[in-house]
Structures are given as C-alpha cells and as structure tokens.
Amino acid sequence: MSLLDRLRDSSRPSRTSTAAPASGSASVDIDGVTMRFGDRNAAEDIHVDVRPGEIVSIVGPSGCGKTTLLRAVAGLISPAEGRVRVDGETVSTTPDGVAMVFQHFGLFPWKTAEANIAYPLRLRGLPREEIASRTRELIEMVGLSGFERSYPHQLSGGMQQRTGLARALAVRPRVLLMDEPFGALDAQTAEVLRFELLRMWEEHPITMLFVTHSIDEAVLFGDRVVVLKGRPGRVHEVIDVALPRPRDRAVAMSEEFVALRERVWSLVMSQDTHRTR
Numbered sequence: 001m002s003l004l005d006r007l008r009d010s011s012r013p014s015r016t017s018t019a020a021p022a023s024g025s026a027s028v029d030i031d032g033v034t035m036r037f038g039d040r041n042a043a044e045d046i047h048v049d050v051r052p053g054e055i056v057s058i059v060g061p062s063g064c065g066k067t068t069l070l071r072a073v074a075g076l077i078s079p080a081e082g083r084v085r086v087d088g089e090t091v092s093t094t095p096d097g098v099a100m101v102f103q104h105f106g107l108f109p110w111k112t113a114e115a116n117i118a119y120p121l122r123l124r125g126l127p128r129e130e131i132a133s134r135t136r137e138l139i140e141m142v143g144l145s146g147f148e149r150s151y152p153h154q155l156s157g158g159m160q161q162r163t164g165l166a167r168a169l170a171v172r173p174r175v176l177l178m179d180e181p182f183g184a185l186d187a188q189t190a191e192v193l194r195f196e197l198l199r200m201w202e203e204h205p206i207t208m209l210f211v212t213h214s215i216d217e218a219v220l221f222g223d224r225v226v227v228l229k230g231r232p233g234r235v236h237e238v239i240d241v242a243l244p245r246p247r248d249r250a251v252a253m254s255e256e257f258v259a260l261r262e263r264v265w266s267l268v269m270s271q272d273t274h275r276t277r
C-alpha cells in the first residue's frame with residue numbers, strides 16, 4: 001500500500017466542487033492575529049478560518065506579512081495579539097502534523113535527496129526499515145526515482161522542490177503551509193508542478209494555506225482567496241472560488257476562472273500596482 005493510499009480516507013466522498021472535510025486534515029483558525037517585530041507590526045488583526053481539507057490562498061503586496069503569518073501557524077513565531085489554533089489547540093510550538101514548503105526549497109545541501117526526505121522521519125526516531133520504505137514511496141510519488149542519491153546542487157530547481165515537497169509530506173501532514181512554492185522555478189516547471197500537486201491534493205485533500213504572488217495560482221488552488229492589503233497587512237477581502245474540482249487545464253481556461261482571476265487581480269491592483277505580479 002502506498003503512502004498516498006495510507007493517507008487516503010476511503011470513506012470520504014470524492015470532491016466535485018467545494019471543500020469537504022477530510023480525515024487526516026486539521027482546521028486552522030487564525031483568530032485576530034497581529035504579528036509584531038520590535039515596535040512594528042507585520043500584520044494586523046488577521047482572521048482566517050480554514051476548514052479541514054480546504055485550500056486557502058493568501059495574496060497581497062510584498063511585505064504585508066504573508067510569510068510571517070505562515071510562520072505563526074507553524075509555531076515558529078508567536079502572535080503579539082490574537083491566537084492561532086490548529087484543530088482547536090492554540091499553537092505555541094510547531095504543532096504535530098504541520099509542514100511547510102519554502103520558495104527556496106530549504107534543503108540541506110550536504111544531504112542527498114533521499115536523506116533530506118528522510119530527515120523528519122529520523123528526527124521522529126522511526127525504525128530504519130520504515131524510514132527506508134516511506135522514503136522510497138515518497139521518491140516515487142514526487143517523481144524523483146533515479147535521483148535519490150543526488151545532492152541538491154546536482155538537481156534542477158524543479159527536482160529540488162519535488163524533494164522539498166516529499167520532505168514535507170513525509171510526516172503525513174494534516175496541514176501543509178506553502179510559501180510561494182513555485183516562485184523560484186521557471187514558468188514551464190512551475191506549471192507542471194502545479195498540476196502535479198493539485199492531482200496529489202485531489203486524491204488526498206490536506207488542509208493547505210497557500211501563499212503566492214501569482215493570482216492565477218491563488219485561484220487555481222484555492223477554495224477561497226484571502227486578499228491582504230497594506231503594510232502591515234490586513235484582510236481586504238475574501239473571495240470564494242466556486243470552481244469545480246479537479247482543477248485541470250480546462251478549468252484554468254474557463255470563463256469562470258478568468259472572471260475570478262480578474263476580480264482578485266483588481267482587488268490587488270487597487271491597492272498595490274508595482275510590487276505584486
């Protein structure tokens with residue numbers, strides 16, 4: 001049985017339109033959160049409620065606090081005001097089952113792809129055989145077979161991000177935090193990985209918070225798009241994305257998609273015309 005199969009809740013009905021709760025996914029409640037560094041706020045009074053198995057995209061101008069919010073959900077930094085809850089539990093340290101994928105991959109350069117992927121499993125002290133078999137499954141799942149012994153500098157950007165994704169999935173996360181995961185990739189590689197990730201997610205809808213500068217990406221992935229404005233960022237508007245799933249190329253070219261993209265685009269452009277692409 002593959003890792004994906006083990007993650008699967010066979011009793012869950014297949015997704016067709018809006019987010020359905022998935023076992024193995026957690027809720028995330030960002031409740032009145034203000035993030036502060038020194039005497040400056042990085043984000044103010046943010047409310048975002050993410051249901052289990054839902055994808056919420058976050059867009060907004062550079063410096064409005066998107067990454068800072070993700071780091072708060074990951075328990076890496078604490079809010080000055082408000083609180084973050086994962087499945088009802090207030091976050092103080094990194095909650096079990098919360099994993100993050102970074103724009104610049106965040107791999108250990110001195111470890112091979114498979115050692116990078118195995119790292120969180122070794123940290124958890126899993127038996128050697130289980131680490132080996134789960135790592136093999138993950139490598140196959142993200143399409144890295146043949147490159148498991150390569151070091152990050154020997155891998156393309158896309159392969160490095162496949163490694164980063166496999167490492168995040170290794171812990172069977174209930175919440176996946178995506179911080180511009182395709183932002184450092186060339187357009188073609190990013191496009192391929194987007195649809196691959198969507199396919200994986202559609203089989204196993206893990207709760208996802210998806211920070212991106214790409215309006216298309218925000219709409220393509222999101223059940224909702226949270227538009228932040230200003231620096232420090234505040235919630236400007238939340239757009240429901242009632243597009244069907246699976247979100248394939250046909251959906252991405254539909255009139256409904258284009259209309260939603262234009263709506264989000266105009267909201268973003270109305271407040272910041274030069275820093276958001």
Ligand SMILES: Nc1ncnc2c1ncn2[C@@H]1O[C@H](COP(=O)(O)OP(=O)(O)OP(=O)(O)O)[C@@H](O)[C@H]1O
Pocket residue numbers: 037041042060061062063064065066067068069
């Ligand atoms: N560790 C830190 N110490 C001090 N200030 C910080 C720290 N991290 C972030 N900031 C500040 O907080 C604000 C928000 O930063 P953040 O990286 O969250 O923005 P962002 O919306 O993710 O930006 P971008 O879209 O450019 O990645 C910025 O003003 C930034 O300088």
